[in-house]
Amino acid sequence: MTAILSEARIYDDLAEFYQLWRDACLGRKASESDEVKFLLEVFASSKSVKSVIDLGGGTGVHAIPLAKHGFDVTILDKSPNAISIARRNFSEIKTVQSSFETMVLTRSFDASICMLSSFTYILDEPGRKHFYRWLSDHTRDLLVLDQGNFSRYPKTFNDRFQGEDKHFSLKVARDWYIEDRTKHTSFLYEFVDKASEAAKVLADEQVQRYVTIEELVAYLGKGWRLVALLGDYNLKHIFDEQSSPRMICVFKRVRD
């Protein structure tokens, strides 16, 4: 086995492996269809949702199925690789390459979604203010903001995952520590090409700052009401701080 240790980012250099990584780390291969079903149910609560922006939509895990359901979907993501994979997988998908912290898209959308903690990658306060101001100004009706239920996370943690697809097997070692609601995660990935048995070991790092409900409400301002606080991708799963895996806020625009 030849081990080459170098740095790589799962959302960008390794975006080709994002699906395998997601399956391995979330440990529930079928969850994407539940997530899409959940989004469809949320949209069904508002008759007006036709256009959707998927912020941090990456390779199109949610955006592509939503587009196939007839929604006019745009992915915004800072990763050029992820976006080109999304377009390769579904040529009709609209994409914008941009960072949340500096996005200047002028178009508005009926709904904005931000799944799998993507907004927690904004690390500075001016960036967060810019992002939530954009959301508030450019979303006509519904916001779905999904992050992990960070109140359950231990201060330090490590775990190991594995997964495989047709061509590769993947072992993931994940270690994190949390300080001031900021999670610093180091990953080690071992990819093995099933055909050649060649192995590659890569290191990745992520920093995320989780956002409280009170902060979200304050960032969005007066025009929004929190209409559902859910603990998983299921409208019946009411958020419980002690036990829920997710903390999903659904906001609806309040009209005077």
Ligand SMILES: C[S@@+](CC[C@H](N)C(=O)[O-])C[C@H]1O[C@@H](n2cnc3c(N)ncnc32)[C@H](O)[C@@H]1O
């Ligand atoms: C956890 S992944 C989520 C991908 C997809 N939404 C999902 O649910 O599987 C986070 C995504 O956010 C993107 N991202 C992270 N920081 C970003 C930023 N500051 N601006 C724009 N996109 C960002 C990454 O490139 C990645 O595609």
